[in-house]
Amino acid sequence: MTTTMATDNPFVDPATSFEEAGRGSSFAIDATLAVGRNASLTLGTDSLIVLDEAFEKRDRTNCCGLWPSGTANTRAIPFYNVLWAELKDSELTIHYASLASKTRVAAATLKYPIEYQMVELVNKWIIRLLDRAYGQSQKKKRAKVLVNPHSGKGSAEKWYYRDVEPLLKAAQCTFDMVKTRHGGEAVGISERLDIEAYDMVAACSGDGLAHEIFNGLGKRPDAKKALAKIAVAHIPCGSGNAMSCNLSGTGSPSLATLASIKGLPTPLDLISITQGETRTLSFLSQSVGIVAESDLATEHLRWMGQQRFTYGFLIRLLGKTVYPCDIAIKVAIDDKPSIREHYKKEKTNFEPASERRGYKYLLDDDASATSGNEEGLPPLRYGTMAYMATDANFFAAALPNDGYMDLVCVNGDISRLAAMNMMFAVENGKFFDVPGVWYRKILGYRIIPKDQDDGYISIDGERVPFAPFQAEVHRGLGTVLSKSGHMYEAKGPI
């Protein structure tokens, strides 16, 4: 087999053609399985190619558009969508996630009878198919699934049974599901979890339940080990679903389930928030002032959906509301060109997860080595993940485990017009480049609200008491599942 043939022929898998040729066996025989008289299954470059004359008949009678591509009798199933394959009782079954609509996949199967003399060949072929389907990702993940029936508009349970469970089953994951009955329950469940029995805890909820899971794991005596071993996965069912937008690039429960099934364990920076005697872990964002108020003080406008945040923001913007406070920051990178360079370097950094936790070199005043830092400039908003709401990418240069928090500052005295333009720039993904937007990578900060009896502080979207607090980042302390293993799905600043 020549190189030219391997690249010209879509049915040839370039990853194995040379290897097969070297062994003197015919690649075509190994990559293509003839299943029955009228069907064949081929391991293509990035898809399983199914040629089946029965499709033609089926399509004529059942035109439901479930197939992503292919001709009348040929279908291509991306390896990413292949969930499992097995040979049992002389029947080959392939489980895959079939495109049911633009934003939804559903578990589907293909079944073919296999003759006795084919068994060995088929078993070898299945191993190759599953290698392509999972790559570096762990197969048959073991999941604890937590469903908050009150998330968002109350559809989490319905979506769990419709979208999540069938895909987990099809991928041969072992799992058990618990419906949370009240706030805080997920903290206790995670605190008591048998971490040897599970690979991930999946939250079918908004960002709130994920926050509880990180905090439950963080309360354990073996917190560091538990947070490194157990990946927290998010199936978006709430009103704030920033976690799945960042890590899976989707707000769809079924697509996020598929992303979790195929996800790579990725260390995640977590932030310790200390307020008085309490210590909370934050994985997503901390906000005070206009951002916190636009979210937390608009609960009564939930019927507006995501628009309530924009509405709340505009009202306060037009009223020129200010939020006085003293802020001290430990800055690590303070100019946009250097941040862009830093982001670019991370994009091509493929070092293993084990290298992405903790700091190799501790500075005297490193925020991760001591309990606090107190120098720097006054900010207005903070965060570690790129998205704070589905379509609000404030933190374009955020990275899952660079050991920094991303801080955005906007002067309080800018004109209303400039502020409105900034808001539109967030929606257009151009916020990072707006001249009046200060963007910094920081290690820690402290905030002391001034001249206000009461107000709003939000940690990962949840309200905490209106009192001074301090934050420090711990590089790669937590674990999540992501598509790339090292980046968020949001478009970066380059």
Ligand SMILES: Nc1ncnc2c1ncn2[C@@H]1O[C@H](COP(=O)(O)OP(=O)(O)OP(=O)(O)O)[C@@H](O)[C@H]1O
């Ligand atoms: N059964 C329950 N009843 C009421 N609250 C619950 C229940 N289970 C969990 N909670 C709480 O609901 C909070 C918010 O949930 P979640 O983030 O899943 O949904 P959400 O609709 O996105 O909410 P929010 O908009 O407040 O972020 C969680 O922090 C959790 O403490």
